[in-house]
Structures are given as structure tokens and as C-alpha cells.
Amino acid sequence: MAQGKDSLQQILDDVASAAFATPDRGRVADYIPELARVNPDQFAVAVARPGKKTMFAGDAHTPFSIQSVSKVFTLALALGKVGDRLWARVGREPSGQAFDSMILLEQEKGRPRNPFINAGAIVTTDTVLAGSSPRETLGSLLRFVRAAAGDDNIHINESVAQSEITTGHRNFALAHFLLSHGNLANAPDLVLGTYFHQCAIEMTCTQLANAGLFLVGDKAAPRLVSPDRIRRINALMMTCGHYDGSGDYAYRVGLPGKSGVGGGILTIVPGIASVAVWSPGLNNYGNSKLGTEAMQRFADMTGWSVFGSREGRP
Numbered sequence: 001m002a003q004g005k006d007s008l009q010q011i012l013d014d015v016a017s018a019a020f021a022t023p024d025r026g027r028v029a030d031y032i033p034e035l036a037r038v039n040p041d042q043f044a045v046a047v048a049r050p051g052k053k054t055m056f057a058g059d060a061h062t063p064f065s066i067q068s069v070s071k072v073f074t075l076a077l078a079l080g081k082v083g084d085r086l087w088a089r090v091g092r093e094p095s096g097q098a099f100d101s102m103i104l105l106e107q108e109k110g111r112p113r114n115p116f117i118n119a120g121a122i123v124t125t126d127t128v129l130a131g132s133s134p135r136e137t138l139g140s141l142l143r144f145v146r147a148a149a150g151d152d153n154i155h156i157n158e159s160v161a162q163s164e165i166t167t168g169h170r171n172f173a174l175a176h177f178l179l180s181h182g183n184l185a186n187a188p189d190l191v192l193g194t195y196f197h198q199c200a201i202e203m204t205c206t207q208l209a210n211a212g213l214f215l216v217g218d219k220a221a222p223r224l225v226s227p228d229r230i231r232r233i234n235a236l237m238m239t240c241g242h243y244d245g246s247g248d249y250a251y252r253v254g255l256p257g258k259s260g261v262g263g264g265i266l267t268i269v270p271g272i273a274s275v276a277v278w279s280p281g282l283n284n285y286g287n288s289k290l291g292t293e294a295m296q297r298f299a300d301m302t303g304w305s306v307f308g309s310r311e312g313r314p
């Protein structure tokens with residue numbers, strides 16, 4: 001990428017204009033009314049770099065439901081609490097299945113493939129919950145996210161959480177299945193109550209980009225996890241962060257990312273930046289359609305990739 005702050009702003013403006021001009025905006029998640037009524041015409045992108053001012057384009061100050069992007073923060077907390085013992089309960093392999101699939105869980109006797117599919121995230125939430133109440137656990141999670149973002153104005157949308165509880169039959173099935181295999185320490189309703197509230201955290205694109213800075217691995221970024229753990233979390237985001245679309249995201253964008261069904265994607269450029277995009281319409285994998293396209297365009301324009309750089313990369 002050419003040097004200078006204006007060129008990065010130009011790239012963001014270009015990415016946003018292309019997204020706003022795209023007629024096929026994907027399909028907004030409709031399993032709960034709060035997500036079904038989000039306007040699909042919205043788009044935002046924000047880039048946070050350690051020690052620099054966060055840059056953005058589009059609707060970057062509109063809060064959205066981060067949903068499964070929250071699984072990154074819960075994983076960081078779970079690893080902080082039990083370390084590598086987590087891997088006795090959850091794997092580190094891509095699943096090649098939809099985010100809420102049950103198939104592998106039965107075949108693999110209740111050990112979820114990775115912490116970013118629902119079954120795996122239910123286990124990491126269970127791990128964080130051990131020894132505390134859902135309220136205390138959510139308090140710790142919010143403290144972590146607010147510290148990461150350097151912003152106390154981050155909250156949980158209670159009506160999203162309640163809708164998820166009412167409609168989350170498949171997640172209850174996954175939790176009971178985990179319990180039947182001895183891979184859940186707390187009662188399913190407590191674990192899922194916590195899980196649904198964590199998914200219902202709302203952030204703006206700028207807040208999410210800032211919250212990802214702890215994974216960039218720069219001295220000027222908030223130090224919330226060790227450098228070793230940063231590498232491991234990024235590896236999992238690269239291989240598993242987009243469910244059965246993870247290979248496609250790695251091919252198109254070449255950077256570790258984590259998506260959510262609210263249309264947000266957090267992408268890490270190791271050593272350089274944390275990038276958040278948001279567009280509510282989803283592709284067939286349940287990942288933001290325009291968010292993925294925008295990140296491909298952004299990665300092409302900046303040359304930022306973990307798979308080799310182009311001339312001009314800062």
C-alpha cells in the first residue's frame with residue numbers, strides 16, 4: 001500500500017462506495033425479529049492500528065449485534081482461565097459444516113471440532129462460567145471487551161438475548177448432546193443463557209475494530225493475552241472463523257477473521273491492524289456477503305495478507 005494516511009482513507013472510501021453500489025446484498029438473518037428487521041442497505045468498515053487514530057467509512061457508528069464474533073473474546077477468556085486444558089474438551093480443526101451443525105458432534109462423541117462453531121463456543125462459555133454465575137461471567141466478558149476496545153459504551157441487547165433463548169432449539173440440542181457426553185459442567189440453561197447474552201453484545205464497526213487490537217500483537221496495543229496466544233487465536237480464526245466458508249475467506253482475503261450472523265466480520269492483519277466490516281446481508285455460509293467482498297477488495301488494495309506481501313506494503 002502506498003504510504004500516507006490519506007491513501008488508507010481512500011481505500012476505505014473506495015471499499016465503502018463499491019459495497020453501497022452492489023445490488024445483491026445477500027439475505028439478512030431472519031431467525032429472530034431483531035435481526036430480521038435490520039436494513040440491508042447499511043455498510044461500514046473501520047481500521048484500527050496500534051497507536052494511531054481509527055479510520056472508517058460508511059455506517060461505522062451504528063451498533064449491530066456481534067453474534068459469533070463474540071466467540072473470539074470468549075475463547076481468549078477461556079484460554080486465560082484453563083490454558084491448554086481447554087483442548088481436552090474442544091478441537092482445533094475446521095469442521096467443514098455449518099455453524100450450528102450436529103453431525104460431527106455425534107460422530108466425534110461430544111468433542112466439538114473447534115471453538116468457533118456453536119458446539120465449541122458452548123463449551124468455551126461453559127469453561128468461562130465454571131465457578132461463577134452467568135451475571136458475573138457476562139460482567140467479566142464485558143469488562144474484557146470494553147478494555148480491549150478502550151470504550152465503556154458497549155452493552156448487551158437484552159431483547160436480542162431473550163429472542164435467542166426463545167428460538168434457540170438447536171443450540172439447546174447441542175448443549176444437551178454435550179452434556180450427555182460429559183462435556184458440559186454447568187446446566188444447559190445457564191450455559192446457553194450466558195452464550196446467548198454474549199452473542200447479543202452490540203458494537204459499532206469502529207468499536208469492533210478497536211476491540212480487535214489486542215490480537216494485532218503490537219507493543220502499542222492493549223496487552224490482554226500473551227503473544228503466543230495471539231498467534232494461536234489468529235490461527236484458529238484463519239482455519240475455522242468462517243465455518244464451511246473458512247477456506248474461501250482464506251483464499252479471498254488471506255487474513256484471519258471471525259464472522260457473525262449479524263453481518264459483522266473482525267479481521268486481523270498481524271502486526272499491523274484490526275479491521276471490522278459490517279453489512280447485514282449474508283451469503284450461503286451465513287457470513288456477511290458484502291463484508292467478505294469488501295475485505296477481499298480491501299486486502300487486494302492494501303496488499304495486506306499473511307501469505308506474502310506485495311510491493312509497497314507498509
Ligand SMILES: NC(=O)CC[C@H](N)C(=O)O
Nearest residue numbers: 067068099199260261262
Ligand atoms: N453464526 C452466528 O453468529 C450464530 C450465533 C447465533 N446466536 C446462534 O447461536 O445461532
